[in-house]
Amino acid sequence: MGSKNLPPAAKLTKILEYLKNTMEVYTLKELEKILQSVASVNQMQAKDYLQALQDENLIRVEKIGSGNWYWCFTSDAKRNREKVMNDLLAEKTHLVESLAIIDYDMALELSQREKDDDNNDMNANKSNDNNTRNYLLETYEELMKDSLCLDKELDSYCENNPMEMKRKIEKIKKLKESALLWTDNIEALECFLAPLLCDRVRQAEIMRAMCGDEYVIGEGLCEL
Numbered sequence: 129m130g131s132k133n134l135p136p137a138a139k140l141t142k143i144l145e146y147l148k149n150t151m152e153v154y155t156l157k158e159l160e161k162i163l164q165s166v167a168s169v170n171q172m173q174a175k176d177y178l179q180a181l182q183d184e185n186l187i188r189v190e191k192i193g194s195g196n197w198y199w200c201f202t203s204d205a206k207r208n209r210e211k212v213m214n215d216l217l218a219e220k221t222h223l224v225e226s227l228a229i230i231d232y233d234m235a236l237e238l239s240q241r242e243k244d245d246d247n248n249d250m251n252a253n254k255s256n257d258n259n260t261r262n263y264l265l266e267t268y269e270e271l272m273k274d275s276l277c278l279d280k281e282l283d284s285y286c287e288n289n290p291m292e293m294k295r296k297i298e299k300i301k302k303l304k305e306s307a308l309l310w311t312d313n314i315e316a317l318e319c320f321l322a323p324l325l326c327d328r329v330r331q332a333e334i335m336r337a338m339c340g341d342e343y344v345i346g347e348g349l350c351e352l
Contacts, residue, residue, distance in 0.1 A: 134167070134168065136177075139167040139168065139169055139177060140167075140177060140180060140181060142166055142167040143163060143166060143167050143169070143177055143178070143181065144181060144186055144187065144200060146162070146163075146166045146167075147187060147198070147199060147200035148200050148201075148202060151199075151201060151202075152199065153197050153198070153199040154197065154198050154199065155195055155196070155197060155198075156174070156175060156178070156195060156196055156198070157195075159174055159178065159198060160174040160175075163177070178198060181200075186200065187199065187200040188200065188201075219278060220275060220278045220279075223271055223274055223275045223278065224275070226271050227268065227271050227272070227275070230267055230268045230271065231268075234268070314335075314338070314339065318331070318335055321334065321335075332345045
């Protein structure tokens, strides 16, 4: 796909990558010219694209003198990502504490219900208890939903975390090593069957039944 036909999201990505890679500070007029070749963004659109990146806190903008200056240093992006993650973690901690309070209130309410005197307007007490319990349950459910949303958002940040990427790469390496080991075992079994069966067609059928689509008759196991 040519640069001129790129969707807006892709153009934003190209602009951001350019600012990160050059590690320079630019005026709006400079970027209006540069972005035409970098992301096929014309001069009339340049300010809108820069504003979109600014709204997402992906670039820094400061008014110096009579005009704005734009830049994006890797350290700024890292600090911004860490701030967002810390804010999310703080919000999640607050939600967990709120859930604990709700749990305590619900337990206290249920305990109180058991102690209520059956002779003191039982019907009225039951109605009030039900209303309180329903309110607590609704609040509990809302907090649980918020907690799940935060977990998902935190996961999305973790996917861009270098440590998380390193962990996934190590996991993939271990899985590949395990797959290679089993490949060797299966090929050894195939060599063992050959003199016993003396029938290449039957041997291929057995291997196919054991390995499924991973075994190609006449070729052997698929490459990893």
